[in-house]
Amino acid sequence: MQNTLTTFFIQVPPPFELLASEEAELKYKLLFNEKLQTTVVPGGFNIEVEYYKGVTLNHYLKIPNKILLVLKTFKCRDLPKLFNQISKFKWKHYIGDKTPKFIINTKQSRLINTSKIEKTLVESFKRSNQMFLSSKKEKEKTNDYQHFNLYIQIIDDNCTVSLDTSGERMSLRKERIQVGLAPIRENLAAALIYQTIKNLKGHYNFFDPMCGSGVFIIEVNNFFKPTTRDYAYKHFVINIEQPKLTRLKSNISFNLYGNDKSKEQLQICENNLKNCQIECLLSNEDILNIEKKDLKDCIIITNPPYGKRVNIEDSNFENKLVQKIKAVIDYKYFGLISLNRNKKNILKFKNGGIPLFFNYY
Ligand SMILES: C[S@@+](CC[C@H](N)C(=O)[O-])C[C@H]1O[C@@H](n2cnc3c(N)ncnc32)[C@H](O)[C@@H]1O
Numbered sequence: 001m002q003n004t005l006t007t008f009f010i011q012v013p014p015p016f017e018l019l020a021s022e023e024a025e026l027k028y029k030l031l032f033n034e035k036l037q038t039t040v041v042p043g044g045f046n047i048e049v050e051y052y053k054g055v056t057l058n059h060y061l062k063i064p065n066k067i068l069l070v071l072k073t074f075k076c077r078d079l080p081k082l083f084n085q086i087s088k089f090k091w092k093h094y095i096g097d098k099t100p101k102f103i104i105n106t107k108q109s110r111l112i113n114t115s116k117i118e119k120t121l122v123e124s125f126k127r128s129n130q131m132f133l134s135s136k137k138e139k140e141k142t143n144d145y146q147h148f149n150l151y152i153q154i155i156d157d158n159c160t161v162s163l164d165t166s167g168e169r170m171s172l173r174k175e176r177i178q179v180g181l182a183p184i185r186e187n188l189a190a191a192l193i194y195q196t197i198k199n200l201k202g203h204y205n206f207f208d209p210m211c212g213s214g215v216f217i218i219e220v221n222n223f224f225k226p227t228t229r230d231y232a233y234k235h236f237v238i239n240i241e242q243p244k245l246t247r248l249k250s251n252i253s254f255n256l257y258g259n260d261k262s263k264e265q266l267q268i269c270e271n272n273l274k275n276c277q278i279e280c281l282l283s284n285e286d287i288l289n290i291e292k293k294d295l296k297d298c299i300i301i302t303n304p305p306y307g308k309r310v311n312i313e314d315s316n317f318e319n320k321l322v323q324k325i326k327a328v329i330d331y332k333y334f335g336l337i338s339l340n341r342n343k344k345n346i347l348k349f350k351n352g353g354i355p356l357f358f359n360y361y
Pocket residue numbers: 180181182183184209210211212213214215216259260261262265285286287288302303304305310
């Protein structure tokens with residue numbers, strides 16, 4: 001497997017595909033001292049790299065959802081062809097004799113009935129396992145793992161079969177021990193952070209004035225630090241040398257500051273930061289009452305309550321918040337998540353199904 005090139009599809013939440021490909025190019029260069037070629041498509045980007053480099057990216061890329069290993073592509077217009085293609089593949093090299101969870105997506109194809117497709121896939125796996133028996137060792141390696149997923153995409157009668165190397169989605173970092181009030185998904189927070197800092201070098205202050213459980217603070221601190229949780233690829237039968245996980249050398253650093261008016265949220269934040277060994281100065285104030293803060297070159301990113309998942313008592317809260325921040329902090333960038341678009345808006349995205357804007361002031 002070493003030295004031969006393998007195709008991976010890196011799945012990314014829209015509209016962050018291009019941004020995530022830039023993150024991958026930067027980090028790949030820092031990790032392997034090589035240029036990475038990416039091909040951006042709706043929903044992600046493709047790369048062709050050595051297998052161990054592709055799976056190692058699970059630990060370092062913060063914006064994507066999943067890293068899929070593309071195993072097969074073939075024309076497919078009927079179930080017997082699908083059965084034939086899937087059953088002759090030696091799945092035992094990857095997942096022993098386990099049947100994965102199937103994620104099926106079909107468009108503009110003759111094969112359209114997903115329950116019939118799923119039934120065929122289950123039968124194909126049975127057949128493959130009968131033909132290519134797994135050894136005791138292969139079974140042992142894969143037995144206890146619960147997150148093997150196989151993605152089957154059939155578009156215009158072209159079938160692509162991809163094995164999920166991440167397992168649980170990559171935004172689950174398993175670093176926060178407590179969840180706060182309506183947190184933003186970690187990979188979305190990372191995307192908004194990278195969008196803001198990608199052209200910066202040097203030392204900055206980072207401040208989240210409504211930090212909740214601390215997602216932005218943790219994501220800023222850990223953007224160049226590997227995530228060390230478990231991934232599906234570690235349970236594949238094929239062995240690779242486990243990557244040495246070290247923080248990437250970056251040319252940006254931060255002093256971290258967080259604030260929340262809720263004592264309870266702040267305690268959750270403190271516990272999470274302690275668990276991640278992150279140093280950050282926390283304060284417990286109503287942001288509308290804060291006094292001038294001496295934070296030069298400050299980068300502010302925050303996810304305020306906007307009346308969907310967390311209620312707001314004052315309908316003019318956002319406006320007051322912007323005026324207050326402008327008056328008391330000498331900021332370099334101030335990015336605010338909102339239900340409304342402002343003039344400098346550059347990003348529209350969804351968090352938990354809610355359409356949102358990321359506005360700079
Ligand atoms: C949507 S949550 C932020 C979640 C956070 N980004 C996270 O990911 O965990 C909004 C936070 O703003 C805090 N908050 C609401 N009004 C505030 C105010 N006037 N001053 C400071 N914090 C406030 C709430 O206590 C809550 O923790």
